[in-house]
Amino acid sequence: MVAKKSARKSKKTKAAKKTSKAEARKTPEKNASKASSEADKAMRLTFSYDGNKVKLLSQQRVDMVVPSSDRLKGYGEKGFWAELKSASDKTLYRTVMHNPTKNDAEVFPESPAEGISREPAPKRKGVFVVVVPDTDKGEEVILCRSAPETTGPTKGIRALASKPAEEILRLKLKK
Secondary structure, eight states: OOOHHHHHHHHHHHHHHHHHHHHHHSGGOOOOSSOOOOGGEEEEEEEETTTTTEEEEEEEEEEEOOOOOOSSOOSSSSSEEEEEOTTTOOEEEEEOOOOOOEEEEOOOOSSSSSOEEEESSSOOEEEEEEEEOSSOOEEEEEEEEEOOOOOTTTOSSSSSGOOOEEEEEEEEEOO
């Protein structure tokens, strides 16, 4: 008898869950949690590059959780990153990235006795995506990149981090 009661309760619980899910789907968005908070709003920026030239291809609002920001201060001056800036040029968000513009390429030697090296990549072209929070305060996005060292002891694998980063693109976000 006890087993039958549990089975009945279990069926009622499942039916109640199905009903709530069905009703939740019918509930208008305005009744859903008042905002997918700003943390759930993002701006997807798609860029293309051709050599050292970088340009914006598209800007799209998306509902997604944006990864937390990298440090805004005291982060060093070398590498590749994107920043979301306010109207007063204050950094609101920063994401450090592996350099998507492919400054160099791995070169394999003809003889196995020689080591693998890195050389400047010819005819670099491609596309990459940056995601930043979509906030009312965000006005601009900037991209910064260290120029590669082409000679001397830092040529090759450490080339990206050999020189201080420079702003390579600044764009105003479309609201």
